[in-house]
Amino acid sequence: MEQVTWNRRQWGFLVGCLGAILLVFLLAGSGYHVNTTSRRFLEGVKGQKSIEVKQYTDTHDQLVMVDNGIVQVNFSIPDGHVLGISYNGIPDILDHHNVREDRGYWDVVWNKPKSERIFERIAGANFTIITQNEYQVELSFSKIWDTSLSGKSVALNIDKRYVLRSGNSGYYSYAVFERLEGWPEEEIDQIRIVYKLQSDKFRYMALSDERQRIMPTMDDRVNGQPLAFPEAVLLTNPADSQLKGEVDDKYQYSSKTENNKVHGWISNNPPVGFWIITPSNEFRIAGPTKQELTSHAGPIALSMFVSCHYAGKDVAMLFEEGEPWKKVFGPIFVYLNSASSQNNPGQLWENAKEQMLSEVSSWPYKFTQSKDFLSSDQRGTVAGQLLVHDRYIDEKLMHAKSAYVGLAAPGEVGSWQRESKGYQFWTQADEQGRFIIKNILPGNYNLYAWVPGFIGDYKNDSKITVSPGGEVQMDVLVYEPPRLGPTLWEIGIPDRSAEEFYVPDPYPNLINKLYKNQSTEKFRQYGLWARYADLYREHDLTYVINTSDYRKDWFYAHVSRNINDQKYEPATWKILFDLKSVNNNGNYTLRLALASANEANLEVRFNDVKAQVAHLRTGVIGRENAIARHGIHGLYWFYSIGVGSDVLQVGKNIIYLTQTRSKNPFQGVMYDYLRFEGPPN
Numbered sequence: 001m002e003q004v005t006w007n008r009r010q011w012g013f014l015v016g017c018l019g020a021i022l023l024v025f026l027l028a029g030s031g032y033h034v035n036t037t038s039r040r041f042l043e044g045v046k047g048q049k050s051i052e053v054k055q056y057t058d059t060h061d062q063l064v065m066v067d068n069g070i071v072q073v074n075f076s077i078p079d080g081h082v083l084g085i086s087y088n089g090i091p092d093i094l095d096h097h098n099v100r101e102d103r104g105y106w107d108v109v110w111n112k113p114k115s116e117r118i119f120e121r122i123a124g125a126n127f128t129i130i131t132q133n134e135y136q137v138e139l140s141f142s143k144i145w146d147t148s149l150s151g152k153s154v155a156l157n158i159d160k161r162y163v164l165r166s167g168n169s170g171y172y173s174y175a176v177f178e179r180l181e182g183w184p185e186e187e188i189d190q191i192r193i194v195y196k197l198q199s200d201k202f203r204y205m206a207l208s209d210e211r212q213r214i215m216p217t218m219d220d221r222v223n224g225q226p227l228a229f230p231e232a233v234l235l236t237n238p239a240d241s242q243l244k245g246e247v248d249d250k251y252q253y254s255s256k257t258e259n260n261k262v263h264g265w266i267s268n269n270p271p272v273g274f275w276i277i278t279p280s281n282e283f284r285i286a287g288p289t290k291q292e293l294t295s296h297a298g299p300i301a302l303s304m305f306v307s308c309h310y311a312g313k314d315v316a317m318l319f320e321e322g323e324p325w326k327k328v329f330g331p332i333f334v335y336l337n338s339a340s341s342q343n344n345p346g347q348l349w350e351n352a353k354e355q356m357l358s359e360v361s362s363w364p365y366k367f368t369q370s371k372d373f374l375s376s377d378q379r380g381t382v383a384g385q386l387l388v389h390d391r392y393i394d395e396k397l398m399h400a401k402s403a404y405v406g407l408a409a410p411g412e413v414g415s416w417q418r419e420s421k422g423y424q425f426w427t428q429a430d431e432q433g434r435f436i437i438k439n440i441l442p443g444n445y446n447l448y449a450w451v452p453g454f455i456g457d458y459k460n461d462s463k464i465t466v467s468p469g470g471e472v473q474m475d476v477l478v479y480e481p482p483r484l485g486p487t488l489w490e491i492g493i494p495d496r497s498a499e500e501f502y503v504p505d506p507y508p509n510l511i512n513k514l515y516k517n518q519s520t521e522k523f524r525q526y527g528l529w530a531r532y533a534d535l536y537r538e539h540d541l542t543y544v545i546n547t548s549d550y551r552k553d554w555f556y557a558h559v560s561r562n563i564n565d566q567k568y569e570p571a572t573w574k575i576l577f578d579l580k581s582v583n584n585n586g587n588y589t590l591r592l593a594l595a596s597a598n599e600a601n602l603e604v605r606f607n608d609v610k611a612q613v614a615h616l617r618t619g620v621i622g623r624e625n626a627i628a629r630h631g632i633h634g635l636y637w638f639y640s641i642g643v644g645s646d647v648l649q650v651g652k653n654i655i656y657l658t659q660t661r662s663k664n665p666f667q668g669v670m671y672d673y674l675r676f677e678g679p680p681n
């Protein structure tokens with residue numbers, strides 16, 4: 001009998017054909033018609049279009065062009081900036097008016113101790129073709145640091161990689177960052193990828209099902225009127241008169257890391273989309289609640305890896321002298337798609353979401369050539385179940401339903417939200433609190449969690465070691481949230497956000513129409529902080545337990561009060577509550593959770609607003625700027641205040657919350673949740 005042996009190519013062909021047939025079925029089944037992208041995908045698999053790589057040199061330009069028959073991308077040699085992208089008849093997706101290093105690039109913001117911050121585009125010094133075959137091309141643009149570059153270039157070895165694959169409508173980008181022993185102390189604030197698109201084509205931006213719109217241009221911004229922060233501009237004279245009178249601010253388009261998987265831009269003619277797809281959050285900093293910029297007017301699309309947005313310097317990467325470090329950022333996928341008809345951005349958005357899901361399901365990628373990017377068999381798994389015990393809610397153990405459970409560098413309770421050097425791996429538990437975290441890179445971690453509906457942070461004290469292919473099954477874990485006595489009253493929902501509180505309507509002359517719809521993140525409107533002084537003109541906010549409703553009567557941010565043009569004064573909020581009796585056999589406890597703080601000092605007093613010694617004085621905390629940047633939360637701050645029965649009285653009691661700093665309107669806090677507990681029973 002004849003032995004039939006199949007080589008890799010034949011297998012590839014078979015698998016490709018089956019895949020293609022399946023794809024056609026899926027697309028037919030979903031009612032989605034097979035557009036040019038899919039048809040070209042079939043051609044790519046058949047090998048009719050192999051990937052072309054061509055180097056060009058002329059007087060001022062050295063570049064390499066890679067063309068897989070679907071997209072053509074030019075990279076500068078040896079820096080590795082993206083000079084141009086051609087797709088579906090658009091010769092330049094990127095803005096060709098910009099200089100070559102200002103179209104598609106990686107950058108770093110860094111400084112030496114006590115020195116100025118430096119913005120540096122990451123330029124390779126050494127160009128190498130790592131792989132070139134009919135299925136895949138991988139390029140490397142790397143730079144090696146040495147002491148002669150001290151102070152001039154960030155002390156990092158960087159290897160930027162780009163991967164184009166046959167049949168793919170886009171390309172992958174990732175980079176390996178490394179510091180070696182003996183290198184100098186330095187601080188890194190920001191690492192990201194930036195794409196600047198052709199402005200006469202890309203006018204429509206999409207971040208989520210609800211958050212998509214026609215955007216102003218850079219010229220519209222320049223012709224507009226700057227508002228309190230330079231990023232915010234009132235569009236007084238936009239080319240598209242429909243946008244006149246709206247506010248534009250890139251921070252209105254931020255997303256939480258957990259939701260930031262696909263965003264980008266759409267051109268109407270021809271109908272084409274440009275998308276940044278982030279299939280994993282493992283390389284992003286500070287856990288799933290960190291907010292980042294996405295896309296914004298320019299048109300610009302970002303892939304943010306490291307930044308201090310909504311968290312402040314607390315999340316910057318500080319490297320001590322001699323501290324070695326290595327991390328892989330990405331791969332992210334730059335995806336291009338096209339539609340059959342114009343004026344149908346929904347079709348391109350839906351297709352981009354499908355592509356995102358497909359990238360997520362193929363994570364971790366198998367095709368990357370860097371030994372530093374580990375495949376799934378080199379990674380491990382941690383599984384378990386988290387329960388909650390709070391006897392004042394239920395004597396029995398409760399399931400930590402939808403808990404956020406994550407692995408991050410060993411540290412203090414809650415340290416993950418300021419952790420920025422390592423990898424983090426998060427998931428959300430199911431209804432029973434069960435969780436399984438897959439594809440964890442080998443290393444030592446702590447397991448952290450927080451449970452929506454409960455205060456505080458969970459951490460398991462055991463060090464968890466994940467090994468390649470290893471599976472760690474945790475015992476049933478029990479979180480005991482802070483609790484000393486029964487709830488006498490509470491304000492808000494413990495969910496690390498101020499979204500449930502009163503978010504006012506914006507000034508009618510300062511709106512972003514995207515957020516006019518009440519069901520869409522109203523807190524992202526500009527200038528809401530200033531509404532406090534309008535609403536509480538004579539007296540500061542007073543909240544009466546059992547009468548007030550936090551959804552209407554608790555302003556979303558405790559800011560200073562504007563008394564005239566440039567003058568602000570501290571605001572003292574009052575919580576009024578009655579006690580039928582005072583129990584002298586134990587202490588009362590006030591739980592105070594903040595969703596954000598910005599250069600704030602919060603003081604809490606009971607029944608005597610003039611008391612010399614406050615029951616709590618936070619000291620100056622937070623540089624999160626979440627109020628000015630329309631984020632409804634920044635970092636989580638948690639305080640427990642013991643209250644002796646001697647300061648309480650039968651009948652009416654008052655808690656005074658004073659935010660003492662009032663240099664500008666952005667100093668303040670956002671509350672997450674307050675709870676007053678009686679003595680233990």
Ligand SMILES: *[C@@H]1O[C@H](CO)[C@@H](O)[C@H](O)[C@H]1NC(C)=O
Pocket residue numbers: 056063065072073074083084085086091092
């Ligand atoms: C890439 O560079 C080549 C040579 O300069 C040029 O012909 C081609 O149009 C460029 N492609 C893109 C997408 O910029």
Ligand SMILES: *[C@@H]1O[C@H](CO)[C@@H](O)[C@H](O)[C@H]1NC(C)=O
Pocket residue numbers: 126127128144
């Ligand atoms: C350039 O890269 C190649 C391949 O990684 C390496 O062998 C070579 O040493 C590098 N050259 C420099 C100057 O970094």
Ligand SMILES: *[C@@H]1O[C@H](CO)[C@@H](O)[C@H](O)[C@H]1NC(C)=O
Pocket residue numbers: 460461462473474475476477478
């Ligand atoms: C932490 O996890 C280990 C391993 O599953 C478990 O044995 C231990 O009980 C946990 N610790 C706590 C305080 O839950």
Ligand SMILES: *[C@@H]1O[C@H](CO)[C@@H](O)[C@H](O)[C@H]1NC(C)=O
Pocket residue numbers: 210517518519520
């Ligand atoms: C508001 O948004 C919801 C959800 O996206 C949508 O169903 C509704 O039609 C929108 N309403 C208006 C007035 O745009």
Ligand SMILES: *[C@@H]1O[C@H](CO)[C@@H](O)[C@H](O)[C@H]1NC(C)=O
Pocket residue numbers: 488489545546577578579
């Ligand atoms: C709030 O109302 C409930 C029900 O009437 C009552 O039991 C409780 O004591 C009241 N609490 C306060 C702080 O007034």
Ligand SMILES: *[C@@H]1O[C@H](CO)[C@@H](O)[C@H](O)[C@H]1NC(C)=O
Pocket residue numbers: 585586587642643644
């Ligand atoms: C109440 O708190 C004070 C101050 O923290 C402490 O000294 C005292 O022992 C506490 N009393 C009771 C009954 O727990």
